[in-house]
Amino acid sequence: MPDSMKPRDAGDAHEATLGERLAARGVSRRAFLKFASALASMMALPPSMGLVMAQAMAQAKRPSVLWFPFQECTGCTESITRSHTPTIEGMIFDMISLDYHETLMAAAGHQSEAAREQAMKDNAGKYLLLVDGSVATGLDGAYSTIGGQTNLSWLTEAAKGAAAIIAVGTCASFGGIPKANPNPTGARAVSDVIKDKPIVNIPGCPPIPVVLTGVLAHFLTFGSLPELDALGRPKAFFGDTIHDRCYRRPFYDQGLFAKTFDDEGARNGWCLYELGCKGPVTYNACATVKWNAGTSFPIQSGHGCLGCSEPDFWDKGSFYKALPVGQWGSAATLGGAAAVGVAVGAAAAYAARRRQDKIAKGD
Amino acid sequence: MDLLTFARGPGLQWAVTIFVIGVLWKLVGVILLRAKPDLSEPRNPSTWKGLRLIITRSWPRKEFLRSTAFTEVLGYTFHIGFLVALLFYLPHILFFEDVFKGVLGVNFQQVFGVQWPYFSGGVINFFGAVTVAALIAVLIHRIVSPVKRLISNFDDYFSWFVTIAPVVTGMLAYGHVGAPYQTLIAVHLLSMELLLVWFPFGKLMHAFTVFLSRGTEGMQFERKGASL
Structure with missing residues (x-):
């Protein structure tokens, strides 16, 4: 783990389990069980899963997490820092090893890039890749770069060693506002670029913080990603309108x-x-x-x-127009359609009269 | 483009356009047909009185009451149920008011001085259920009755299908049954668009021509001195 991101309260962060870390921080088993039960409840898992989650998470090693910011507004990060169950500090120090996050990490410049590369190397095949922001694909990705490298190249390179990818926010999940017409940067969703890795979409502008912590808790507990809907969203949180x-x-x-x-x-x-x-x-x-x-x-x-x-x-139209409104076309189109209809009808009647005349004449 | 975006956008616009073209084509085409010259002397001077045929033909004649009551009652049931669900459900009204304003440039409320009344979703659902039940009953009657079966063609069955489909899909969407709501509402819109596209070219066109036809016929009968 890069020195810049090492938790301050543990020298042997790689070895300690989550349970040990919590105990060291004075978090009681009862409090941890309550937290796990609340998460299980929010994810619509059976009550018994709360205990299972607590036991599994207590034994879990903190996974390495890399958070890449692409074409984004940092609103997703703002949102996640307001997570209350658990807090972002608690999550960074107890649940995950956040090895790269430009906004939250102390390191900057080449030091931060070195941290990212080191984390990818040390945890190859095991780290979680979190992305917020859409991926600029126009001009080979040149519309959005960090340290002289395109977001596109970062994503394709980091995805190779990722256990899974979590697209945080609507931009990473579906392209979001950067993809809005006319989409000058060729913005795409993460899932449009990466096809060979499991991807969880957590859309929202911004996304709800507890959804991200819930997905991470699920990953820690079961070693897999939660059940997803057709758009790659966790059903537990996106199952209802x-x-x-x-x-x-x-x-x-x-x-x-x-x-x-x-x-x-x-x-x-x-x-x-x-x-x-x-x-x-x-x-x-x-x-x-x-x-x-x-x-x-x-x-x-x-x-x-x-x-x-x-x-x-x-x-998808104005935010202030009711769903059935503003979709039927325009008066000009309907006027044109009416004119065409009258013209065709008149022509049909004229043809019928001509036929009548011909029959009357005995042709 | 997802299904709902298509159904709410290009699908709807094309369906409305085809509907307008088709309805005016058929109406103008029929109205401008040359009337057959009637050289006989009129038995009644005021043929306009014949328009009462529109009313009288809308009720069963006493002589045939027993044999036509089933069709008459169920026919009225599903027509009224369909119209209530179509015209007194708020999302539908918002659509109609939007078209009204878009075409005429003024709000419905400004013109008529009252708000378009509407029922709650539960009431509309009830009318939808009654409509579906009546439509199924008339279909069974059409299939079981030898005479009706004989005179029925594709147009009858397909017109029945495009009529019941929006009601069924609308109820499914209201109850969120069987699929995600977005899929249900998209299918509901597409079924309505199918109805609009088929409308001018099948027997559903009777909605526009039935009174025109009955009125014309009534005036001809009145001229001839027939009993209405």
Whole structure:
């Protein structure tokens, strides 16, 4: 492990198990069991799995984790630093060995690049590769470089030695905002570039921190990645739509809707469907896990869901137009269609009359 | 492009365009046909009274009540159920209001002074279920009845299919049954688009021509002095 990233509380970090580390840090077995049970519950695993997770994690060695930032805004990192179960510090020191993360690591410049290369060499075939941001593929990746190397080359090189890849955020998962039309940099999702490694997508702009910690805990416990949906997202967190789990759903079923952001319906907390909420077509855990230690989520704050954990959410029309609105075309198109219809109908009638005339004449 | 994006975007736009072209083509084509000259002297001077045939033909005649009651009742049931589900469900209304505003440049509410009324999802689901049940019953009747079976062709069965499909898929989407919601809503939209595309070219066109046809026929009958 590079010196720059060594945990401060353990000299023999490679050897100590998670259980030993926790004990050294004064974390009780009861507290750890509660943490494991909470994670198991959030991932919709049976209650007995909480104990299994705790036992497995206690014996686990910290996996090496490399976090690559590509075409991103650091919002994903901002989000993960607000993880509360566990905290980011707890995760770095206890669960994983975060060997490369530009924003969080002390090292910089060539020192950090050396750390990355060393970690990849030392943990070849075993490390987890986390990526946030999309991969610029235009001009052979020249639109986004770090230390003179393209993101594209970093990803393809690091993917070879990775046990698995976790695409953190919508940009890494689906291309996100950099991929929005007209996509000048040729932005692609990690899964568009890497085809021969297991990839977990944790979309969201930003993603929910506990989803990442949950996936990491699953990897530590079972040595495998959790069950994924068709878009590569963990089913435990992306199995339901926001709409299905929304506390405002009963208002939708009753037909009670806010018509503007400051009308009586809005003040009563009625459904935001008419104001453009994309909850019905968005899979994520915001409505259940929520944000900032379970404080709230956008709909609870009075704003509709943007659908940020879905592919191409940026190009799917206005955030403030209801789902059925704005998709049917334009008045000009319909006018043109009407003109064509009338013309064809008139021509058909004219042809029928001509035929009648011919028959009348005995032709 | 995923299925839902296609269904909500290009699929919908093409379906609406084909629907508009097809409906106007058929209507204008029929209206502009040359009427057969009637050289006889009119028995009744005011042929407009014949328009009452539109009403009278919409109810069973007493003489045939027993034999047509089943079809009449179920026919009305699924027509009303379909229209309620189509016209009084909020997501549908938002779509219609958007088209209204897009074409005319004004809000529905501004023109009519009232908000388009709607039912809750549960009520719409009930009407959907009634519609599906009635449509299945009329299909069975069509297959079981020798006369109806004999006069039925592909158009009848396919028109039945494109009518029931949006109702069934809409109910599945409402209940999130059988597949992810996005898939269900995409299939619902595609089934509606299939209906729109087929509409002008099959028997569903009767929605536009039935009253035109009955009115024309009624006026001809009135002119001839026939009993309506």
